[in-house]
Amino acid sequence: MSTLNKTPVTVITGFLGSGKTTLISHLIRNAGGLRLAVVVNEFGTLGVDGEILKSCAIPDCPAENIVELSNGCICCTVADDFVPTVEALLAMTPPPDHILIETSGLALPKPLLKAFDWPAIRSRITVDGVIALADAEAVAAGRFAPDLAAVEAQRAADDSIDHETPLSEVFEDQISCADVILLTKADLAGPEGVAKARAVIAAEAPRPLPVVEVTEGIVDARVILGLNAAAEDDLAARPSHHDGHDDHEHDDFDTVVVEMGEIADLPALAVKIEAMARDLDILRVKGYVAVAGKPMRALVQAVGARVRHQFDRPWKAGEPRVTQLVVIAEHDRIDAAAIKAALGV
Structure with a gap:
């Protein structure tokens, strides 16, 4: 079946906090007349991104077209979650012109x-393209790419150290x-940081890839939608550390949900979160806060941090x-008691 007869799907990936939700919010409002549907795969039991996106709903992407799948990887729950969700979206009247995941x-x-x-x-949808977001400031700082010189020095001292995290x-x-x-948050990275980030990406990419600098998720939809990549048929050109493995692991990371009552001072809470992230190696914090008064x-x-x-x-009326x-942190670093203590719970 030709991809022209299939509903195109764009997969939007990227590390924690790279700006995926901000990008999709922009696309919802600036899709050039396309009727969109969105599937959000949240890590953890408390969904945040889905609710943010539903607040951006417009006639071409109404709230019912935005589906959140929480507490599970959609590729690990294909029969139970992914397929029924896609089938439900395709059955809508009118059906979406394009699906974002x-x-x-x-x-x-x-x-x-x-x-x-x-x-x-497989005969009804095709992967129009995979869009990866990379935080320019974080990549430039070497946060996600290994320092090969330092790794080799460590290896010389201790053969048990693995350079891959x-x-x-x-x-x-x-x-x-x-x-x-x-390449998101380019304004925070500055010209030198952007240049460093581009060099890291070029070194990691298996083939030349277009790199587009964006700020606040603003990009012309024509740049990333309508690529006709049929990526599901092009897997060999997309190497993975996990090629040849039947399963992939998710227990490298874990979440803790912290519940509190009303907070008296929002900036003070932000200071606590910053200190907690720095002291406890926290990767990501997101959620909603009730501020007294x-x-x-x-x-x-x-x-x-x-x-x-x-x-x-x-x-809302009656809403608690x-x-x-x-x-969210790496599995062997997360400590629920320490996290709650750092936040004053």
Whole structure:
């Protein structure tokens, strides 16, 4: 069946906090008349990104076209979650012109591409393209790419040290699977940081890839939609650290959900989150905060020790005014008691 007869799907991948939700929010509003549907695959039991996106809904992408699959990798639950979700979207009247899938920041994209070969859907959808977002500031700082010189020095001293970490494998697999790289937060990295980030990406990419600098998720939809890549048929050109493995592991990372009542001082909470992230090697924090005396709910997002917060909408009538934060870290570094103590719970 020609890809022209299939509904195109764009897979949007990228590390924690790279700006995937911000990008999709922009695409929802600027899709050039395309009727979109969105599938959000959240890591952890408390969904945040899906609700953010539903607040951006417009007639060409109504709230019912935005589906959140929480607490599970969609490529590991194909029959139970992924296929029924896709079938439900395709059965809508009118059906979507294009589907966006936002992967978890911890996801490996290649296993998801393999899920497109599932018999019930393989003749109906195609992977139009894989878009990988990379945080320019973080990549420039070497946060996700190994320092080969330092690794070799460490290897000389201790043969048991492996230069590959879970974080670097995720980053490299996302780059290797991509058709286009969006270099986000270029304004924070500056010209020198952007140049360093481009060099890292070029070194990790298995083939020359277009790299587009974006700020606040603003990019022309024509740059990343309509690529006609048919990526599900092009897996050999997208190498992965996990090629040849029947399964892929998700237990390298874990989450803790922290629940609190109303917070008296939002900036003070942000300071606590920053210190916690730095002291406890936290990768990501996101969630909603109830601030005493404020009619608006606050959205908090942190990538490492970089914390941002804003009021996103009024509390609904009868909605519990509670604070819920998702904290994500590597499995062997997460400590629920220490996290709660750092936040004053």
